[in-house]
Amino acid sequence: TQSTRPQRLLHAVQKNATKGDPRSVVKAIDNFCRQKEWAMNVGDEKGCILDSVVSEVNPVTVLELGTYCGYSTVRIASLLPPRAKIITLEFNPDYAKIARQVIAWAGLEDKIQVVEGPSGEWIPKMKEQFGVKTFDLVFLDHWKDRYLPDTKLLEDCGLLRKGTILLADNVICPGTPDYLEYVRNSPRYKSQYFKSHLEYTKAEDGLEKSVFLG
Ligand SMILES: O=C(NCCCOCn1ccc2cnccc21)c1cc(-c2ccc(F)cc2)cc(O)c1O
Ligand SMILES: [Mg+2]
Secondary structure, eight states: OOOOOOHHHHHHHHHSOOOOOOOHHHHHHHHHHTTTTTSOOOOHHHHHHHHHHHHHHHOOOEEEEEOTTHHHHHHHHTSSSSSOOOEOOOOOOEEHHHHHHHHHHHTTTEEEEEEOOOOOHHHGGGHHHHOOOOOEEEESSOGGGGGHHHHHHHHHHEEEEEEEEESHHHHIIIHHHHHHHHHHHHEEEEEEEHHHHHHHSSSSEEEEEEEOOO
């Protein structure tokens, strides 16, 4: 039977990346997506901006909404201090299955918890299920019309603290207009746009970094 794109991406990692070397996993995925098949990873250009924000925040507890094949999960985890953890939420079980294998190839299983299901159901359970108090960094990369409702849900569930950083992918393409309007106009956020390009293309896209002010 025909393989899926995530399966072909995983095979490219297993063929071209060194087991236990996260940066070689990131490189292998970027090469696959540039040379063979486009895929919706944050990519190398926006990935550098992601790296700089992660390094600046030095988070101990990270939430990622939208795992896909685990590219940004591996990118973030490879920069975390020893005891730091990422909880990454994926709605599609086939994607989650691939992501777990990409994460294992990178040797980062101990830092990453892949959780399957919808954000609307899991966010209210974060404290009781995973012993999370608040998140230091949230990377939004899931359904674009869920960025705003899930941000409000994170606020309401007390999962954000003064200084929590929200970093949102695709605020231009595909676009998250209601989310942008909210974080740029709400007195509870200080927002900054990092102009870039849609992964592996020349189309404009960017990341929005927003600090929760409490
Ligand atoms: O759609 C995108 N990502 C989202 C995937 C589903 O996420 C579903 N999902 C994942 C956890 C999760 C938790 N709860 C609910 C839904 C939940 C996405 C799309 C594009 C893109 C840009 C231009 C195009 F022509 C076509 C596509 C680029 C990106 O970088 C993206 O991230
Ligand atoms: Mg994205």
